[in-house]
Amino acid sequence: MKKEELEIRFKELSDILLSELNEDGFWSGELSSSALGVAVAVAALHFHDAGLHQQEIEKGLNWLSANQNSDGGFGDTPESPANISTSLLSYAALNLYAEKNSEVKSTQQKLAHYLKTQNVDVSSDQVAKVILNHYQKDYTFSVPILTMCALCGIPGDDGFKHIPQLPFELALLPRRFYRLLNLSVVSYAIPALIAVGIVVFRKKKTNGITRAIRAKAEKKALKLLERSLPESGGFLEAIPLTAFVALSLINAGSRDSVIIDKGIAFLKRTQREDGSWPIDIDLSTWVTTLSVKALGERRNKVLSETQQKRILNHLLSVQNKTVHPFNGTSPGGWGWTNYSGSVPDCDDTPGAILALLELAPHHTITEEMLVGGEWLLQLQNNDGGYPTFSRGWGKLPFDQSCADLTGHCVLALAKLLDIYKSKLNSKQKQQYTTAINKAVDYLKKHQKENGSWLPLWFGNQHTKNHENPVYGTARVLTYFQKAKLLLKDEPVLVPEIEKMIAKGTNFLLKVQNENGSWGGDFGIEGSIEETALAIAALNEIKSETEIEKGLAWLEDYYKKNGLKKAPIGLYFASLWYDEKLYPLTAYLEAIKGYIDKN
Structure with a gap:
């Protein structure tokens, strides 16, 4: 597709995203009925x-x-x-x-x-x-x-x-x-x-x-x-x-x-009007941070100053301010929704930190950001990886460290260290550096022989064991590519990250379907979410042919099916869900990345 056509598509999709803002000024999304x-x-x-x-x-x-x-x-x-x-x-x-x-x-x-x-x-x-x-x-x-x-x-x-x-x-x-x-x-x-x-x-x-x-x-x-x-x-x-x-x-x-x-x-x-219930009330914090990330530097063209301020204030308002009664974590984390039953976790917390650093002058949110960083430091497991809710619970699958959360935390910690270095004492700087090094080492150990990483809270209904190496690899690659630029002063760490990026990139290129799409793994039917996230990860390496094939598939699929959702989310106890804003935010992220690099 030509750049002009992609600009038109980006404008159309960003207008749809804008229309999804709720009356309180942030995104709630909509989970599938269950x-x-x-x-x-x-x-x-x-x-x-x-x-x-x-x-x-x-x-x-x-x-x-x-x-x-x-x-x-x-x-x-x-x-x-x-x-x-x-x-x-x-x-x-x-x-x-x-x-x-x-x-x-x-x-x-x-x-x-x-x-x-x-x-x-x-x-x-x-x-x-x-x-x-x-x-x-x-x-x-x-x-x-x-x-x-x-x-x-x-x-x-x-x-x-x-x-x-x-x-x-x-x-x-x-x-x-x-x-x-x-x-x-x-x-x-x-x-x-x-x-x-x-x-x-x-x-x-x-x-x-x-x-x-x-x-x-x-x-x-x-x-x-x-x-x-x-x-x-x-x-x-x-x-x-x-x-x-x-x-x-x-x-x-x-x-x-x-x-x-x-x-x-x-x-x-x-209960919904049609008599159904979703599995959870919503993922408002998650989809709001995904939306901010999808717009990136283009948010000023899509969102007014007032709208950005409302999103900023909302995200600040839902940061946990006390020891949480459910998992006992310290103040500073974010859960997946603004409702009171939400629990701080290691995907929404780095997501919120990164979104807020995009939305606010950094000096105005120093305290909130450093408390959030401290929360992340405390949750890291002994293996160097990050769990979802509770440190040290490793016996059952959904309590273990996992690759996509760990990659997200690496990027958030690297960004905080880069921005607030002057605000940290030598001990704190060392804590950040140690945590990042341990997390990178965890990701090195858990990268599969074929270059992929497996996510914990996302899967694919059509793959063996319902795993989704495309999602996991695409997310870790995206986090690593951004973190690498922030860790340029780490002469040992950066080459290690670059090796992993090369292996992960090779995996994504090998599992692209003939029609240009990506599913959860090789030979699996493509979805907007997986295809767009793979493109977003590959945008950094100028894989023009594969990316353009992927964008062409997205365009054709979108014209035929609209923003069709795929059940790629895995909720508590391995329940599948789809989310209305997943295909939209992923598609925007893919287009934005490609336009900005070309």
């Missing part, structure tokens, strides 16, 4: 008061019937292939109303047929075996699934018999010990550990000293859960997690708890 979210929310409302919530329940059930896949199953998004977990939870929710409603019964029968094709017999104890085998030692999702099934009468009256007991009493230990315990759930699932653990304890027949310990711990565990309840009532602002907690506590006999009152109110408030 059959799993609908199923668990419907069950929670049913157990709370089926009559009082009849309208919401009926709308949710109608949405499930209208969005069933052709094979009878349910996927995580309406665009996703069916999977056992979402289908089983949907079957359980439908089971509450199948005998009373013929349409629900019909939907459930089609769903039963799908589950049979997956060797899941909903009338036998084999259900527990299938789910536990699927998730192995990680009980974060398997035990809540089986618990809801049992409460909904699946597979029968003794559904709790084969459900593992979650050790909710361990949550009473000081948080600093959590990482030393072999907990069966990830760090962000402590509310589920407590609530689901309590209802399993109440429903399952067990004896012995552990039962006596748990009986004594129950009240204290509920108090702990109540203390971590955000003002909004939504744990992590996540519909499934909040619903699992509510339905568990209701069935455990804790019906009068403020946790249930606020949780049910949260579920009612977050």
Whole structure:
């Protein structure tokens, strides 16, 4: 495409992005509706008061019937292939109303047929075996699934018999010990550990000293859960997690708890007009920082001074100012949304830091930036990589260090060190330099033989093991290319980064599809998100032929399909989602990078 044509496309896309600003002056985006979210929310409302919530329940059930896949199953998004977990939870929710409603019964029968094709017999104890085998030692999702099934009468009256007991009493230990315990759930699932653990304890027949310990711990565990309840009532602002907690506590006999009152109110408030629920209320901080990054230096042509000021003030206002009650981190981090259930993490924090450094004169935000930098320094794992929420939790996949977050933190720390060097004492400078060196070493060790890196919170539904080396590699390359310019005074580090960039670049070039697109890996159908992010990463190396083929594919695809979203996001417990602003911000970033380099 000619530069003039790309300028026209950039203007059109940036106008669309501008129209997506909410009334408060930042971007909220829109997450895909989730059959799993609908199923668990419907069950929670049913157990709370089926009559009082009849309208919401009926709308949710109608949405499930209208969005069933052709094979009878349910996927995580309406665009996703069916999977056992979402289908089983949907079957359980439908089971509450199948005998009373013929349409629900019909939907459930089609769903039963799908589950049979997956060797899941909903009338036998084999259900527990299938789910536990699927998730192995990680009980974060398997035990809540089986618990809801049992409460909904699946597979029968003794559904709790084969459900593992979650050790909710361990949550009473000081948080600093959590990482030393072999907990069966990830760090962000402590509310589920407590609530689901309590209802399993109440429903399952067990004896012995552990039962006596748990009986004594129950009240204290509920108090702990109540203390971590955000003002909004939504744990992590996540519909499934909040619903699992509510339905568990209701069935455990804790019906009068403020946790249930606020949780049910949260579920009612977050239901969409069409009867569905997303998996989380939104990713407003994330999509706002992605939007700022996508516009780059061109933001002054797209956003007015007032609009930029509102975005700046919003991002500053959602920086965490206290020790966070959920993961115990110090002040200074950012979570994924402005709502109170958000938790500071190692992707939104560097994202916010980098966006703010674009939007504000650096001297006006020194304190906020250095507190943010300190937050990042404290979260680094011993292996040099960065986890999402909690330092030192490495036993289960979603608590481990990962490449894309680590690359993002390298860039943020390098930028802070470059800008605020004069504000840091010698010890602080050394801390930054050490952290960057350790992170680069982590990325060197975790770059695959073929040059790729794997992301943690993003995947591809069509690749082996659902991994997305294209996303992970594209992001790390982009971060590295920018960080390299800031680390020019590091004679040892820069050559190491350049070697990794060369290997990663070679990987991206090799896995480009014949039609010019990129999917999650070689031979995988292309998407706007993956193609645009690959182009953005390659823009720095002047790979003209490959980039122009990619841009031509994007143009053709956009004309035929618009800004079609791909379910590349992986949420808690490996739930897929798509986000309305992902293709838009990625496409803008790709075009901007190409125009600016040519």
